[in-house]
Amino acid sequence: MRALVARGFEDLTAVQTEVASADVARDLLVSAQTGSGKTVAYGLAIGDTLLADAERLERAAEPLALVVAPTRELAMQVERELTWLFEGVGGRIVSCVGGMDPRAERRRLEGGAHIVVGTPGRLRDHIDRRALDLSQLKVVVLDEADEMLDLGFREELEFILEAMPAERRTLLFSATLPDAIVSIARRFQRDAHRIETVSDTRGHADIEHRAIRVMPRQTDAVVVNVLRQQDAAAAIVFCSTREAVRRLHQTLAKRGFSAVLLSGELGQAERNRALEEIREGRARVCVATDVAARGIDLSNVELVIHADLPHDAEVFQHRSGRTGRAGRKGVSVLLAPASRKRKAELLLSDIGANPVWSGPPSAQDIRELDEQRLHEDPAISAPAGEGELEHARALVERMGADAVAVALLRLHRARLPEPEYVQDPGEWAAPRERRAPAVGQGGVAAPFEPREPRRRADFGDSVWFRLAIGRKQNADPKWLLPMLCRRGGVTRNEIGAIRIFDRETKVSIAADAAERFEATALGSEKGDVSITRADGPDASAPAPETRTAERAWSPHPKPEFNKPERVKSGYPKRDRGNVERPNAERPMPERADAAPAFAKHRADRPVHSKPHTAKPWGARPGRAPAGEAAGAPAHGKPFRAKPAHRASGFRPAVKAAKHAAAGSKKK
Known part of the structure; x- marks a missing residue:
């Protein structure tokens, strides 16, 4: 005691x-x-x-x-x-x-x-x-x-x-x-x-729960604005993975926050150093995973932000319990995109919390809070010392009251991180109810009435953006359109033409949504498609994705060859058109009658060989044409006589002897 x-x-x-x-x-x-x-x-x-x-x-x-x-x-x-x-x-x-x-x-x-x-x-x-x-x-x-x-x-x-x-x-x-x-x-x-001492129907009495709607890919910006709005002495931001902790910590450090991180990959000495900085006030934000933050006892934690939704209600309760400890008041802020709204509501319901859903704090709201806090700053309201008052009067006489006030305002704003531009997704609509089909007279279903098509935004003054991906990287509007909506925080109706070229893609965004799209989508992260500002595509050039029923024109048309009619034998094709009986056959012509026709067919046959290697009909390499003496050159090539074993049938005998010898060896 x-x-x-x-x-x-x-x-x-x-x-x-x-x-x-x-x-x-x-x-x-x-x-x-x-x-x-x-x-x-x-x-x-x-x-x-x-x-x-x-x-x-x-x-x-x-x-x-x-x-x-x-x-x-x-x-x-x-x-x-x-x-x-x-x-x-x-x-x-x-x-x-x-x-x-x-x-x-x-x-x-x-x-x-x-x-x-x-x-x-x-x-x-x-x-x-x-x-x-x-x-x-x-x-x-x-x-x-x-x-x-x-x-x-x-x-x-x-x-x-x-x-x-x-x-x-x-x-x-x-x-x-x-x-x-x-x-x-x-x-x-x-x-x-x-x-x-845990009530099943009531949340932690010392913790105020809040829920904020966020647009996709704006979670980091909303975290920045929530930290600026609350201005807590110490805050903990929870993420699901180590990679998310590392990325958010880098974002906050670039914005000017004094932040530390806690994850499983840190050694014990590094973890102790990070916690000591929070306790002593040298750092005001701690970005941590669930496991790394379990057991942390920081008496000055006034704010907990759930950048990623917890897996279940128990994890949510342990996260929120990092604030509001030992009778102190604390705030727990849950960030939920539209796709995770149902899970967020279930988590809040399981711990017995009934928060009011709202949009993220805007940059204008934060600037108004900064002015109010400046007026209530103890440095202004506290009485001045004798030496301070004399120095202040000297500054006013030398520079003027307006210049001193402007300098004070600039110094106050310089030590504060700049708020981010975020968008409020608005009230999420309730799920659409399925209507029963209308029934007409006699129990017959009424004819289907098509809905009115959605009106697209006016793209008279659109802004073009370039994506560093094209047809060679399998760019397709089926996945480009949802990606643009997710990264830029725009709707489908605010996206106009999508022109896909070989190595890049150009997209037009409605003028009223271009600033918002540029603030969130420009640049690229690891694994993302780079997006930059661009000029509109040439209006005189045909649309790259235009398709017609006819074959596209090619500068190198495929040649068409007229294949000659092949003749299987030396006899002319029979004409059976005047046959009286179906099974009747005309007598075969004599050899002497067919010879003139065969000679004419051989003379009319086209030659596909090169001019200097053209050969008369029937000539083959290595064989003398008919009518020439054996051993005479044929078309510039020496005549090679047939071997004796091929002419006399000796080769099959040699093969039989080899097979017989092989069989005896196996036996």
Whole structure:
């Protein structure tokens, strides 16, 4: 009690009062809101068990109490809280967390400890190496037990609980009580007293929930404006992935915010340095993932922004619990695009919050707030000192009152990040109801009445933009149109002609939407299509995507050849047109009658060979034409006589002999 009074405690929270009044011999199953003072609550329970009626603790030896936390940050926070709470009674607290030197932790354990605080993995490692002796343990605390199960520490948790003495006191604290937590409580607790300070129908009383509609690809800009509007002493922005954390942190740093990031890829020293900057006020914004931010205890956090929607209501509750801690007020802002509106409403409903949906704060609203804050700035309203007043009068006499006021206004605006231009998507329309088909007379369905076509925007004064992608990159309006709407924050009716060329594409945007499109879509990120301003395409040139039914003209037409009629034999084709009987056959002409016709056909046949290699009909390379002496050259090539084995049929005999020899070898 002396420690609580010295710390500035006037009243205990609900969970602290319930735990302090519970029986010191019973196990406890406690569910309370995040940030409701659970650490001090089970610190009081541990003190009742360890001290009993004594004024001070005995000399430290084997641990008497063990606190298991899911993350390093939460374990270190618990160590700090228990240190000042047990300092007056001689308590010694030792932490064992991942990322620290295990040899130094082993030396501290050998020196003795009353309370050990650690993460499941590191505690199991010390137990396996016999550096942590749990034989004298009187009480164990499982802090954020639901998060330990979500992170996959169930096996380590069961191993630690089984290594403890059977006669112990088990305190289980969790913001939510899923079935897995209830199962562990039934297995490792005995006649546990249930304490529940979480209401199923009411959200956290100290947190004001707000929901903001955002346009696609404007989330980062809306985060900037929300931070400028709230002007919180410290804020945490939650993202789903490490890449999103890194990208948003770079965006805020470029805008002039003093921001730090927390993700799983940072080492323990870097994480401690980032948290220390937030605590000391050197940084005002922390961009973090869900796992990295679990267990963070920053007393000055006044704002939480959900840049990405949480996966479920439990994660949403843990995120929001980073603010509004220990009776302080906080604000939780949820950003939701139109495509995720239904999920956002379900998340808010699950935690019992009923926020008012609104659009993002505009740049004009933020500038008006800046002027109001300037008038209320303590630097202006506070009384001036004697030296300051003399210097101020000298400045006014030298430069004039107007010049001094303008300089003050410029200095005030220079230290503030510039607000972003954002668009309010407006009220989301309710889903369209399906109408029953109209029925005419006699039960016959009425004729279908087509709807009026949507009117497109007036593109008399349109602005053209160039996309660095064309037909060779498979550019197609089917996916270009939704991409332009998503990146530029425009509707389909505000997009005009789309001209696709070989290596680029030009798009016309309505004049009233061009400024908005240029503010959000220009430039490119990793994997995006680069968009820049451009001049309109040549009106005299034909549209690139124009298609006609006829074949397109080509400068190199495909030649058409007149193939000659092929004759299978040397006889002329029979004319069966004058045959009287169907099966009748005309007698074959004599050879002497057919010879003149065959000679005429051979003379009329076109020659497709080159002029200098043209040969008479029937000539072949390597064979003398008929009527020439054997061995005479044919068309400039020497005549090659047929080998003797080919002429006499010797080759088949040689083949047969080879096959017979091969068969005998196989046998």
